[in-house]
Amino acid sequence: MIDAVVFDIGNVLIEWQPERFYDREIGEERRREMFKTVDLHEMNNRVDRGENFRDVIYETAEAHPEWREEIRHWYDRWIELAQPVIPHSIQLLRALRSKGVPVFALTNFGIDSFAHAETHYPFLGEFDRRYISGHMGLIKPVSRIFEMVEEDSGLRPGQMLFTDDRQDNIDAAAARGWHTHLFDGPTGWAARLVAEGLLSEAEAAP
Known part of the structure; x- marks a missing residue:
């Protein structure tokens, strides 16, 4: 029962389709390059395990300055990813x-x-x-x-x-x-x- x-x-x-958000923002080709270069899903897993949301995203952004602005969207515009x-x-x-x-x-x-x-x-x-x-x-x-x-x-x-x-x-x-x-x-x-x-x-x- x-x-x-x-x-x-x-x-x-x-x-929950972050790739779709980034395809709109930067185009599919650049999105694929970013997701290949940066393990964004593991970044998100750290947040899901209880680490500070902003700190994890911004730390990852600083570690990859070539993608800094795009990675920060994961925090700054998060609700646009989760819809x-x-x-x-x-x-x-x-x-x-x-x-x-x-x-x-x-x-x-x-x-x-x-x-x-x-x-x-x-x-x-x-x-x-x-x-x-x-x-x-x-x-x-x-x-x-x-x-x-x-x-x-x-x-x-x-x-x-x-x-x-x-x-x-x-x-x-x-x-x-x-x-x-x-x-x-x-x-x-x-x-x-x-x-x-x-x-x-x-x-x-x-």
Whole structure:
């Protein structure tokens, strides 16, 4: 029996495609060169593990002066990287809560970047429990982060259904015995929630 539904946030509730932002700003060719030269995703992982958002971005920018301005955008214009929302997914979150189904967030997100996101996306305050990697000090897909959710919530792995857009995160949760759904769009996620008996077709419809 599923007693809680656990949402990832990036690319599940809010689109997270930094490459798309940079393609618009500097063009695809230069973006590819920058991402090849600078490990921007590992930079972001440092933030998601709890390091200071501005310090990490600006330190990386200073280490790569040829890309200084572009790298600083990751902090200065961050909300433009983390958009738009995925409306149907937010609707599903709210439909579950209206049915009395506990809804958690488990997300790789920095402390300061999440606080910033909350000022733009009020639905981030609607979860029953929020597990933010920056506060936890480690990121998915490390097995321990899933164990920490179990310990804090008091739920067994088989009582939770988790959706995430990354296969490695899904595999890590499944290895602990969680029910999982690889998110590839809200339509498939809605169908899974209906199949599990958590929502009716009408409740899950966009």
